[in-house]
Amino acid sequence: MRLTCTVNGSAQQVDDVWEGESLLYVLRERMGLPGSKNACEQGECGSCTVYLDGVPVCSCLVAAGQAEGRAIGTVEGMGSEETLHPVQQAFLDAGAVQCGFCTPGLLVATDDLVTRSLAAGAPPADAEIREALAGNLCRCTGYEKILDAVKLAAQRMAAPTTGAPR
Amino acid sequence: MSAPARTPAGAPGSLTGPGSSGGVGTDAARPDGTLKVRGEFAYGSDLWMEDMLWGTTLRSPHPYARIRSIDVGPALAVPGVRAVLTSDDVPGAKVYGLELADQPVLAVDVVRYQGEPVALVAADHPETARLAAARIVVDYEVWEPVTDARTALGHPRWNQVHDGTAQVTELSRESAHLHPEGNLVRHLKVRRGDPAPTADVVVVGEYEVGMQDQAFLGPESGLAVPAEDGGVELYVATQWLHVDQRQICAALGLAPEQVRLTLAGVGGAFGGREDLSMHVHACLLALRTGRPVKMSYNREESFFGHVHRHPATMRYEHGATRDGDLVYVRAAIYFDGGAYASSTPAVVGNGGTMGIGPYVVPNVHVDCFGAYTNNPPCGAMRGFGSVQTAFAYESQMDALAAELGMDPVELRCRNAMEQGSEAITGQVVDSPAPVVELLRRLEAMPLPEPAPDDLRHRPGGVSNTTHGEGVRRGVGYAVAYKNVGFSEGFDDYSTARVRLEVVGGEPTVTVHTAAAEVGQGLVTVEQQIARTELGVDRVVVAPKDTAVGSAGSTSASRQTYVTGGAVKAACEAVRARVLERAAGVTGRPAAQLRLFDGAVVGEGLELPLAEVLGDDAVEETLEWRHRPTEAIDPETGQGFAHVQYAFSAHRAVVDVDTELGLIKVVEMACTQDVGKAINPQAVVGQIQGGTAQGLGLAVMEEILIRDGRVQNPSFTDYLIPTILDMPPMRIEILEYADPHAPYGLRGVGEAPNISSGPAVLAAIRAATGLPLTRVPVRPEHITGV
Numbered sequence: 001m002r003l004t005c006t007v008n009g010s011a012q013q014v015d016d017v018w019e020g021e022s023l024l025y026v027l028r029e030r031m032g033l034p035g036s037k038n039a040c041e042q043g044e045c046g047s048c049t050v051y052l053d054g055v056p057v058c059s060c061l062v063a064a065g066q067a068e069g070r071a072i073g074t075v076e077g078m079g080s081e082e083t084l085h086p087v088q089q090a091f092l093d094a095g096a097v098q099c100g101f102c103t104p105g106l107l108v109a110t111d112d113l114v115t116r117s118l119a120a121g122a123p124p125a126d127a128e129i130r131e132a133l134a135g136n137l138c139r140c141t142g143y144e145k146i147l148d149a150v151k152l153a154a155q156r157m158a159a160p161t162t163g164a165p166r
Numbered sequence: 167m168s169a170p171a172r173t174p175a176g177a178p179g180s181l182t183g184p185g186s187s188g189g190v191g192t193d194a195a196r197p198d199g200t201l202k203v204r205g206e207f208a209y210g211s212d213l214w215m216e217d218m219l220w221g222t223t224l225r226s227p228h229p230y231a232r233i234r235s236i237d238v239g240p241a242l243a244v245p246g247v248r249a250v251l252t253s254d255d256v257p258g259a260k261v262y263g264l265e266l267a268d269q270p271v272l273a274v275d276v277v278r279y280q281g282e283p284v285a286l287v288a289a290d291h292p293e294t295a296r297l298a299a300a301r302i303v304v305d306y307e308v309w310e311p312v313t314d315a316r317t318a319l320g321h322p323r324w325n326q327v328h329d330g331t332a333q334v335t336e337l338s339r340e341s342a343h344l345h346p347e348g349n350l351v352r353h354l355k356v357r358r359g360d361p362a363p364t365a366d367v368v369v370v371g372e373y374e375v376g377m378q379d380q381a382f383l384g385p386e387s388g389l390a391v392p393a394e395d396g397g398v399e400l401y402v403a404t405q406w407l408h409v410d411q412r413q414i415c416a417a418l419g420l421a422p423e424q425v426r427l428t429l430a431g432v433g434g435a436f437g438g439r440e441d442l443s444m445h446v447h448a449c450l451l452a453l454r455t456g457r458p459v460k461m462s463y464n465r466e467e468s469f470f471g472h473v474h475r476h477p478a479t480m481r482y483e484h485g486a487t488r489d490g491d492l493v494y495v496r497a498a499i500y501f502d503g504g505a506y507a508s509s510t511p512a513v514v515g516n517g518g519t520m521g522i523g524p525y526v527v528p529n530v531h532v533d534c535f536g537a538y539t540n541n542p543p544c545g546a547m548r549g550f551g552s553v554q555t556a557f558a559y560e561s562q563m564d565a566l567a568a569e570l571g572m573d574p575v576e577l578r579c580r581n582a583m584e585q586g587s588e589a590i591t592g593q594v595v596d597s598p599a600p601v602v603e604l605l606r607r608l609e610a611m612p613l614p615e616p617a618p619d620d621l622r623h624r625p626g627g628v629s630n631t632t633h634g635e636g637v638r639r640g641v642g643y644a645v646a647y648k649n650v651g652f653s654e655g656f657d658d659y660s661t662a663r664v665r666l667e668v669v670g671g672e673p674t675v676t677v678h679t680a681a682a683e684v685g686q687g688l689v690t691v692e693q694q695i696a697r698t699e700l701g702v703d704r705v706v707v708a709p710k711d712t713a714v715g716s717a718g719s720t721s722a723s724r725q726t727y728v729t730g731g732a733v734k735a736a737c738e739a740v741r742a743r744v745l746e747r748a749a750g751v752t753g754r755p756a757a758q759l760r761l762f763d764g765a766v767v768g769e770g771l772e773l774p775l776a777e778v779l780g781d782d783a784v785e786e787t788l789e790w791r792h793r794p795t796e797a798i799d800p801e802t803g804q805g806f807a808h809v810q811y812a813f814s815a816h817r818a819v820v821d822v823d824t825e826l827g828l829i830k831v832v833e834m835a836c837t838q839d840v841g842k843a844i845n846p847q848a849v850v851g852q853i854q855g856g857t858a859q860g861l862g863l864a865v866m867e868e869i870l871i872r873d874g875r876v877q878n879p880s881f882t883d884y885l886i887p888t889i890l891d892m893p894p895m896r897i898e899i900l901e902y903a904d905p906h907a908p909y910g911l912r913g914v915g916e917a918p919n920i921s922s923g924p925a926v927l928a929a930i931r932a933a934t935g936l937p938l939t940r941v942p943v944r945p946e947h948i949t950g951v
Contacts, residue, residue, distance in 0.1 A: 020293060034212035035205020039383035039433070040465040044881035047383055075205035088203035092195065095847040098855065099685025100202030101383040101433030107203060127622045134890045137881065139383050139434050140685050142854030143889040 005067045007031060008077030023067045024048045024059040027074060035075040035104045039137070046136035049105035050074045056112045058135075075104035078111065087111045090153035091146075098140035106136045106146060114154045123154035180676075181689055181707040189698035190909060193847040196690050197707055198683070209431035210387030210403035211462040218389065218458035219248055221444070221451045222295035224285040224302050225470055226277035229311040229505075229540040229874025230327075233275055233284070233304060240301035241287055246294040249454045250302065251286040256450065258419030261332075262442060264409065264545070266351075268332035269506035271417050271446050277306070278327055278505035279542050280875050281470025288451040288459050311540035311874035315502035316479065318349040318537045325349070327505060327538040351503050351536040352511040354518035356590050356803030359529030365485025365493040369565045373482070373558040374940040376868035377502075378475040378859075380547050381886050384433015386471050387462035390448035397424030398449045403432040405439040407680045408716035417446045418453070422712075425449070429710035435684035436859070437546030438472040440721055441508050469879035473508045473545030474869055476501040476536070478517070478554035484562045490572050492581045494529035495522045495562075499555060501536045501544070508545030510536040515654055516551030519591050519798065519807050523559040524583040524601045524647040530590045532803065540874045546721060548859060549919045552648045557941055560644040560924035564931065574928070575605050575643050583647070592804040595811065597841075598902035601645055604815035604837040607898055608643060614819055614833045625821055625828035627890060636825035639832070642928025645815040646920035649808035650913030651724040655797040658724070658809070659789050661715030662732035663708075666700055666740050666775070667783035673764040673775040675700055675737075678708035681717035681729040686915060687848040688725050692733050694844060699737035700744075701761035702775070715789060723812060723913025726844055731908040732790035739786035748778050793906060810904055814838035814917035816857065816925035819893075822933040827945025829865050831926060835896040841904045841912035853897050853918045860922025862887045865930075868942050 003026060004013045014030045024041070027033045027050070036059055037047035043061040050059045051073035059072075079085035084092070087110050097103050113132040117124040124132065129150050138146060181197035188194030201207040238250040253260055253272040260274050261267045273284045285302050289295035312318045312325040327349055388402030397420055404410050407427045415425050432439070444461040451459040463471045483496040499517050503510035518534030547553075567574040582601035588594055616639075617623040621630055625637060652658040663678040675696045683689045693705040708714075717729045745756040748766040752759070752773065759768045766773040798805035817835040822828070834857050843849045866885040870877040878884045903910025923941060931938050934948055 018291070018293065028212070029214070032214075033205075034208075034214070037209075037383070037433075038211055038385065038462070038464075040881045042465065042880060042882065045383060075203075079204070081204075084200070084203065091203055092199045095193070095851055097196065097199055097202050098687065098851055099382070099384065099432060099434040100198070100207055101209065101685075103202055104205045127620070130889050131622070131628070134888045137383065137886060137888060139381055139436070139859075139886060140855045141851055142856075142858035142887075142895070143892045144854045144895055145851060146889065 001065065003064055003068060005069060006071045007033065008073060017064050019065060021064045022060050023062040023064050026064045027059060033074055033076050037101050037104055039101060046109060047102050047105040049108045051108060056109055075107055078107060086156045087114065087153045090156060091149045094145045094149035094152055096141060096145040096149035102136060102138040106133065109133055109136050110150050110153060114150065114157055117154065118158055123158055124150065179709060187697065187703045188694060190694050190844050192694065194690050194694050194845060196687060197693060198689060207431050209384050209433050211385055213389040213401055213430055213460060215389065215391065215458040218460050219288040219290060219455060220292040220295050221286060221288050221448050221459045221461040222292065222299050223283045223447060223467065224299040226273065226280060226282040226284055228277060228306055228308050229280045230309040231277050231306040232309065233273060233277065234307055235305045236285060237303040238285060240303060241298040244294060244298040244301065246290040247287060247298045249288045249451055251450055251454060256417055259416040262413040262417055263335060263507055264441060264509050265335055265511050266332040266507040267335055268328060278540055281542065283447065286447050286451055288455050313539055313541055313874050315500045315537040315539055318539045319535060327540060332507060349538040351507050351538060352514040354514050354534040354803060355801060356518055356530055356532035357801065358590055361531065363485060363494040363529040366488045367569050368483060368485045369562060369569050370483045371562055371565055371939060373480045373561060375478045375554040375557055376942055377477040377871065378547060378863045378867050379469065379869055379884060380436035380438030380472065382434030382436055382438055385463045385468050386443040388430055388444060388448055389458055389460045390452035391458045392452045392456050395424060397426065398452055400427050400445060400449055401430045402427060402445055403430045403439065405435050405682050405684060405721060406719035407682065407710065407712050409719065410442060410445055411712050413442055414446050414449060418449055427712045429682055432682060432684040435720065436548045437550065437721060440546040440719060441473050443471045465881060466879045469876060473543045475547035476503060476513055476544040476554065480555065480558040482558050482562045484566050486566055486570065490570050490577050490580050492525060492527045495527050496531045497521055499534040502539055502541055503536045504539055504541040504543035506543040508543050510545065513551035516649060517555050519803060520552055520647060520649065521555040522590060523556065524645060524813060525581040526583055526587050527590065541871055542876060548856065549648065549916050550722065552646065552920050553863065553923065556644065556646045556920045556924050557927060560928065561939065564928050575609055578645060579605055591798060591807050593806050593808065597904040597906060598839065599811065599813060600839050600900060600902055601813060603900065604813060604839065605643065605645055607837045608815055608817040608835055611835050611896055617821055617832065625823040625830040626826065631826055631828060632823050637821050637823050638933040639819065639821050640929040640931065640933025642818050642925045642932055643815065644921045644924035644928060646917060647811045647813045648916050648920055650727055650810040650812050651722055651792055653795050653808045655795055658718055658728060659791040660717040660729040660732040661787065661789050662729065662736040663714050663785065663787040664696065664733065664736035664740050665783050665785040666702065666744060668776045668779050671776060672704055673702045675702050675705045676708055677705060677733055678714045679717045679729050679733065680710055680712060680714050681725050682710060682720040684720050686852065687845060688729065690848065691726050691730055691844050695730055695733045696737055699734055700741055701763055723915045726911060727907055727913050728792060731792065732788065734908050735790045736786050736788050739788060740784050743784050744778060748773060751778060810907060810912060812912050812914065812917040814921045816921040818925035818929040820926060820929040820933055822930055822948065824934055824948060827948035829930060831861060831893045833893045834861065834922065836918055837898045837900065838918055839900040839902050839912060840914050841907060842901055842910045843899055844909065844911055849899060849914050850897055852914045854895055856915060856918035857895060857922040858887050858892055860919045861926050864923035864926035864941050864943065866942050
């Protein structure tokens with residue numbers, strides 16, 4: 001089948017997609033966007049988290065055809081070569097990246113959490129961060145520095161003059 | 167199903183980092199950090215080439231069976247399939263292995279565990295390959311599996327898992343002999359002091375540790391590319407390129423120069439990538455088809471595609487005086503090695519030689535066994551033979567303290583090893599061993615407040631299973647030690663090539679080693695050491711490959727020590743040559759000159775490196791070894807077995823819902839002596855991550871096996887800690903230099919993985935009053951239903 005959608009703001013069209021392929025597979029193997037990761041491919045680890053019409057989803061659980069005509073955002077769409085997104089920068093500064101395989105999914109999930117929290121008027125509290133990121137497995141860090149990174153990102157995004165521009 | 171088409175993504179290139187800087191002792195930034203947060207870091211599973219095929223593995227559904235026949239015809243008939251291979255297609259050695267060559271590349275006549283590779287398929291699309299593999303017809307004569315280590319050792323004649331002698335490889339780290347007539351892989355004995363001691367107070371306990379999985383997130387994966395010289399290039403996520411190369415060459419019947427390996431991005435390892443997985447398979451398919459072949463396991467296959475932590479059953483007897491001085495320890499430790507040896511001999515080595523913990527005991531009698539069974543093969547995992555025994559010996563220390571009416575920390579401190587003590591191997595501990603200080607510092611830390619009135623802080627969390635009734639708090643302590651580096655006489659070395667030159671007017675160092683970066687941050691450490699030794703900010707880390715000599719394994723907490731030592735030594739050799747040149751230019755003796763901030767400096771002198779080097783590059787390549795260890799005596803276990811010990815201690819605070827058996831770990835505190843923190847932020851990261859894996863084994867992580875079959879090969883059913891399961895941590899790092907090690911450093915990665923779980927178990931026991939002799943602790947162990 002043919003799949004047409006928008007990825008990180010650019011129109012994409014791919015042909016000969018087998019109906020059994022996931023959105024994750026199409027992103028990684030047909031669109032040259034391997035940033036979203038394939039750790040479990042059954043919706044348990046969150047490493048494939050992308051935005052689908054602004055909502056974070058496990059792209060391994062989305063059939064490619066379900067993405068038809070929709071807008072997808074992946075880690076490759078965050079920040080730029082010159083200026084990292086504040087969530088990306090916070091993960092580096094806090095030491096929250098070791099092997100980095102969980103990182104792309106966590107960056108999307110964190111961006112969603114912090115953006116929603118700040119829109120509601122306050123940075124996320126620890127307990128809220130833990131609930132929000134409970135679907136993103138990390139095997140290296142023990143999560144302490146991830147928690148630090150989320151709080152750092154929230155602080156910088158609340159006061160954008162002190163952080164990198166979004 | 168058509169072949170995907172997209173822009174190629176190559177293997178990782180050189181790393182410099184975003185203008186990062188910082189020498190030894192700083193929180194220097196990772197050179198791969200920006201790539202990782204941009205989604206541009208090329209992990210093994212991200213590799214892609216025009217025209218590549220996808221490989222897949224057909225695995226045995228049976229734990230033990232004879233193969234009567236294999237019919238690959240139906241698979242070959244599937245459109246899009248390019249090759250189907252069996253053991254007949256393996257041109258070289260049919261078996262491989264880290265320490266004993268006993269594991270078939272593809273099953274030969276017999277399968278010995280569920281998931282053993284039987285055949286390979288290469289096809290245009292991964293789903294085509296999987297469908298075709300399912301059409302291969304294998305006729306099995308199913309045998310009854312041997313599934314218990316003690317049973318396997320007790321009746322070696324009627325249930326023999328192997329009927330031939332395995333060849334001992336050059337990589338063997340142990341001195342004991344294999345017993346090919348039975349299921350014994352290794353029996354290690356420690357005999358010390360009085361063989362029949364008596365004591366005022368005796369405690370006996372039997373303990374069991376379940377099978378833990380490394381559960382690295384990045385799947386086993388790589389890309390094999392056939393080369394014009396008849397050889398192959400393999401890009402692969404692994405822990406030790408050269409030991410892979412040696413085994414691949416043997417299986418393919420090719421010379422080392424024909425099998426060239428480059429490290430692909432590694433999504434965590436934790437020991438699970440020491441053994442080969444898809445390496446030979448992808449090379450076989452690439453050489454057969456003449457096309458690049460990618461293999462990447464899904465999570466279920468990953469559970470079958472790598473070795474696990476050995477499950478253990480252990481019986482301990484501790485004798486002490488009424489005052490609490492340890493008189494003797496007797497221990498029998500059984501490791502279930504599964505179907506193939508992997509690193510079982512070395513795991514037995516660790517389990518036995520450090521099996522009573524960091525304590526001084528005059529009389530010791532330890533028997534440590536590794537056995538073949540038809541369970542999944544077990545081998546390396548972080549903590550390597552020491553994790554299992556720590557659960558037993560620390561539980562024994564708590565039981566003994568209770569019997570004596572003593573405080574458990576007091577009892578540990580009273581018997582703690584210190585510098586100058588003799589380990590049970592007779593080896594004198596010849597560097598700081600601050601066991602007492604680690605424990606006392608933990609004791610001095612404030613305890614967390616009672617849980618707030620918020621269900622998110624209770625056992626069960628937002629499942630809303632309790633309002634606090636039945637919830638009890640417990641506090642537990644544990645201390646552990648572990649060897650750093652390869653032991654028992656193994657020639658443990660690393661190779662580093664360091665080049666200093668001026669590039670575009672800027673002094674630049676290139677560090678080239680084959681040491682696997684698996685997430686821990688070795689690439690950062692390599693840069694930091696070069697900056698400190700050569701006074702140059704810009705350090706390029708060359709791709710990790712077999713174009714340079716072996717670095718040894720990224721295992722045993724050894725790379726910062728051994729490859730760090732090699733990089734330091736190579737830098738020193740480069741520096742000596744540069745300063746000699748500068749001496750020639752300036753007329754000053756080299757001994758009065760040093761390198762600082764891109765220049766040669768001396769009294770009243772600052773000469774930019776560009777003026778000293780011009781267009782020349784100064785390059786040195788050398789091998790570096792830590793001081794040698796020696797084989798232990800096969801009858802007594804005595805000898806200088808280990809080059810260095812790492813020490814850590816944990817305090818765990820838990821809340822337990824005693825009615826439902828649910829556990830909430832409230833806080834973990836850790837103290838660790840790291841000798842010298844080369845990168846403090848990364849050291850803390852290792853302690854936090856190691857703590858999480860130890861906690862996981864204590865309360866949730868276990869591969870469940872029934873009749874040799876894995877029951878839970880998924881992240882749905884094999885649980886690892888989430889951010890909800892991990893509590894805040896307090897960490898104090900001690901830096902008592904080891905005079906034998908570069909910068910005085912100690913290996914960091916494994917010790918906190920060892921002391922964490924036993925502290926959690928002790929805290930659960932304190933909360934419940936139950937003996938709890940098995941990990942992971944399950945709700946039914948607490949509720950008794």
